[in-house]
Amino acid sequence: MxxxxxxxxxxxxxxxxxxLALVNKVTLGNLFLGAVFGVTIPVLTAPYWPNRPTLRAPxxxxxxxxxxxxxxxxxxxxxxxxxxxxxxxxxxxxxxxxPLDLTSAEAITVLAGTVTMxxxxxxxxxxxxxxxxxxxxxxxxxxDEVRDHIKSRYERRLKEIFG
Numbered sequence: 001m002x003x004x005x006x007x008x009x010x011x012x013x014x015x016x017x018x019x020l021a022l023v024n025k026v027t028l029g030n031l032f033l034g035a036v037f038g039v040t041i042p043v044l045t046a047p048y049w050p051n052r053p054t055l056r057a058p059x060x061x062x063x064x065x066x067x068x069x070x071x072x073x074x075x076x077x078x079x080x081x082x083x084x085x086x087x088x089x090x091x092x093x094x095x096x097x098x099p100l101d102l103t104s105a106e107a108i109t110v111l112a113g114t115v116t117m118x119x120x121x122x123x124x125x126x127x128x129x130x131x132x133x134x135x136x137x138x139x140x141x142x143x144d145e146v147r148d149h150i151k152s153r154y155e156r157r158l159k160e161i162f163g
Contacts, residue, residue: 005039007046010055012038053106056163064157068114071153075119082120082139096143098133098150107162108133114154121146 006012019034020026055061082091102108108130112123115135125134137146 004043006042008042008049008052010058011042014038015041053104053162055161057161060157061161064154064161067153067157068117071118075121079119079138086139091139092141094137094140094143094146096135096137096140096146096150098135098147098155100131100133100155101151102155102158102162103130104162105130107158111150111154111158115150121150 016031016034016038019037020030023030100108100111102111108126112126112133115121115123115133120138122136123133124136127133135146135150137143140146
């Protein structure tokens with residue numbers, strides 16, 4: 001019964017928190033409406049999620065969020081320095097192919113989103129078989145370093161989170 005009411009408990013909690021953030025005011029009414037959204041939307045969309053992902057390490061997922069937030073802050077500073085202080089001919093944009101060990105569509109999506117959210121890199125294409133991600137780096141002298149950084153900093157953690 002509980003799994004029918006909360007088919008995606010993490011999504012329910014996330015929707016409630018996002019609603020409270022959107023209205024920017026925590027009141028009993030807003031909390032109630034957020035909870036209604038948090039219960040109703042997952043129940044209505046549950047049939048479209050036949051193979052929902054499982055988080056094998058939820059605490060590691062929280063750690064991952066903080067690592068990505070930190071990397072976004074650092075990358076903003078780095079990109080600002082590149083844009084403000086490097087001459088155009090000194091900027092070395094590169095395409096980098098990142099071979100993937102991830103097999104879960106959800107984990108690959110999180111990785112591609114992470115790369116795109118981090119300033120200075122954009123994930124552009126996923127290989128048809130899901131074996132590689134094409135990433136554009138704003139500035140790098142060593143594309144292999146970019147690839148290794150993505151694999152060790154993000155993909156390794158996502159493999160542990162999604163199993």
